[in-house]
Amino acid sequence: MLTALRRMAGTWLAKLLFVLLIASFAVWGIGDAVRDFGRDDSVARVGDQAITLDDAQASVRREMQRLARQLGAQFENDPRIRRAVTEQAIEQLVLDRVVRGETQRLNLTVPDAAVREFIFGIQGFRGMDGQFSRPVFENFLRSNDLTEAGFLALVRADLARQQVAQAVRAGAAAPDALVRPLLRWQGEQRAATVVSLAVADAPEPPAPEEAQLRRYHENNPERFSTPELRDASVAVLTAELLSREVEVTDQEIAAAYEARRGQFETAEHRSIHQVLVPDEAKARAIAEAWKGGADFAAITAQADEAGGQAVDLGSLDRAGLPLPELAEAAFGVAEGGVTDPVQSPFGWHVLKVEKIEPGHARTLAEVRDTLRHELAQEKAADLAFDRANKVEDALAGGATLAEAAQRFNLGFAAIRTDATGHDAEGQEVALPVIEASRQPLLRAIFTAERGAAPRLAETEAGFVAVTINEVVPPALKPFEAVEPAVREAFIAEAKRRVQEERAAALLAATRGGKPLAEAAREAGLGFREVGALRRDQRQDAPVPPELLAPLFELKLNETTMVPTRTGFTVAQLTEVTPADPDADAAAMARIRGETAQAMANDLEMQFMTALRARSNVRINPRLVDQLAQP
Known part of the structure; x- marks a missing residue:
């Protein structure tokens, strides 16, 4: 064969x-x-520049570590969060390559001295003596999984990006033709006649008959039924639980304090007003007038005449000022002081320090417990995946949730609960997670399938495994058990219907040409004349918040009706008072500054979008999916 x-x-x-x-x-x-x-094994390409899988993994890892340190016990490595972090990290790497390409095209360079000065100026790299500390710097590199060369390259690229961005943003200016209408719109005030119809003020309806109540009870089962209950066994593995098993030494706490010193230091902030004009002589004249006691409105007018502008920069730390010479001047005068003119590529600046908020540094003793907790959480996060794999193997081998929980020191509970975490009697059910994780755990319970084998899945509540033993569907409660609640709801609905009809009648009367005040008097209802209403009025508004937006959409003498938390409100617009730009120089300056800032942000975003569009960016979705997996 x-x-x-x-x-x-x-x-x-x-x-x-x-x-x-x-x-x-x-x-x-x-x-x-x-x-x-x-095949290309890069996560993305920008032109001929590759973003390697190693680069992307390191970037995602650094961002996840940063979030874990920032959020502490509230951070859970949820798949959705990891996906969002992965996409954001890759996009940042793409934009970094895009800007690098543009800086090379423009032949922009960042001198070593500029990189050194920038790094030495970072508060978080300073030791107890206030000077740059090499050990602190190295601790920072280790904790962020960076090499010194890699960090210097990042700083150099960022400084180059700032050069490009500042050049683009420098063209942003808000002309009067835009600022004045914005001020008129934003500062506009309105007056109205207002009638409020509260449900509580409605007349008592006739006493309902039992047959009416029974029909109401049957027609509104969602209001008078028991919620769905689930009988479940739940096991959870969280960093909070594992942190009780790890040890954090005093040496580790001290090293973390040095590495994260910037988190515990609040830099000095100064509230600053700035004038920017193109001419030195006019800048000196403005500085003299300001030092002589001129108010900001007068200075704003003087800046406008000089072809410049005056803006309120708000409260800034030293790093918040874009140019070193401006920071040096602003932080070199006392509170209330005015700087001499300072020249920059944008013109001549004069700054006034309105208020100083001193900086503050918390000591190691003050933050020791916080650091101990954070470090324990970080160590626990490293243990979590290994422990989760062991639990998953045990469940696959036939162990019950209770057995796996006991063997691997998991949080465990056998519960009967509704979707809000309460039992059949309305008492809160004890769950084996912290308060912030109750809702994510309840979502996991109510999305699990009955009869499905338990699997340890990563959720916002940590690693969770659920076994659904029984599902008790909603059931209409007997009428006799809920009669008082049915009666109360029936009467409240009847009262609300009465007030809605009254409000609709007032609205119809005004649309027939009758003033709201007259229509209210004829109906025997009270009314109020309310003035000086603003668009941004929320907390202290003399009218329901639900009324403000509709009121600012009305034309003069038009009427609107809105439901509120307590009933209904009808309002008729009686007066519109636009803001006068010429009477409020400070508001003009504020809006000009806000608008210019928004325009600068838009210009930079559009510029970056255009750069990205012409840079031949290709993303590898297969590797992105791989990176997004825990």
Whole structure:
């Protein structure tokens, strides 16, 4: 038989069969491997620049570590969060390559001295003596998984990006033709006649008959039914639980304090007004007038005459000022002081320090417990995935949730709960998670399928495994058990209906040409005349918040009706008072500054979008999906 097969293998028929067999493998099996040969293994490409998988992994890891330190116990490595962080990290790497390409095209360079000065100026890298500390710097690099060369490259690229961005943003200016209408719109005030119809003030309806109440009870089952209850066994693995198993030494706490010193220091902030004009002589005249006691409105007018502008920069720390010379001047005068004119590429600046908020640094003793907790959480996060794999193996081997929880020190509970975390009697059910994780755990319970084998899945509440033992569907409560609640709801609805009809009648009367005040008097209702209403009025508004937006959409003498938390409100617009830009120089300056800032942000965003669009960006979705997996 074997001899016959060998003879046949040499025939043309056998060779044809081999060719067909190889072709079938190419189509159905081996083809994927062949097609993958030589594939690009970069996560993304920007032109001819590759973003490698290692670069992307390091960037995602740093961002996840930063979030874990920032949020502490509230941070959970949820799949959705990891996906968002992954996409954001990759986009940042893409934009970094895009800007690098533009800086190379423009032949922009960042001198070593500028990089050194920037790093030495970072507060978080300073030691107890206030000077740059090499050990603190190295601790920072280690904790963020960075090399010194890599960090210097990041700083250099960022400083180059700032050069490009500042050049783009420098063209942003808000002209009067835009600022004045904005001020008129934003500062506009309105007056109205207002009638409030509270449900509580409605007359008592006739006492309902039992038949009416029973029909109401049957027609509104969602209001008078028991909630769905789930009988579940729940096991959870969280960093909070694992942190009780790890030890944090005093040396680790001290090293973390040095590495994270910037988190515990509040830099000095100064509230600053700025004038920017193109001419030095006019800048000096403005500085003298300001030092002589001129108010901001007068200075704003003087700046306008000089072809410049005056803006309120708000409260800034030293790093918040974009140019070192401005920071040096602003932080070199006392509170209430005015600087001499300072020249920059944008013109001549004069700054006044309105208020100083001193900086503050918390000591190691003050933050020791916080750091101990954060470090324990970080160590626990490293243990979590290894422990989760062991739990998953045990469950796959047939262990029950209770057995796995006992063996691996998990949080465990056997509960019967509704979707809000209460039992059949309305008492809060104890869950094996912290308060912030109750809702994510309840969502996991109410999305689990009955009868499905338990699996340890990553959720916002941590690693969670659920077994659903029983589902008790909602059931309409007996009328006799809820009669008082049915009666109360029936009467409240009847009162609300009465007030809605009254409000609708007032609205119809005004649309027929009758003033709201007259229509209210005829109906025996009270009304109020309310003035000086503003668009941004919320907390202290003399009208319901639901009324403000509709009121500012009305034309003069038009009427609107809105439902509120307590009933209904009808209002008729009686007066519109636009803001006068010429009477409020400070408001003009504020809006000019806000508008210019918004325009600068838009310009920079559009510029970056345009750069990205012409940079031939390609993303590898397969590797992005791989990175987003825990």
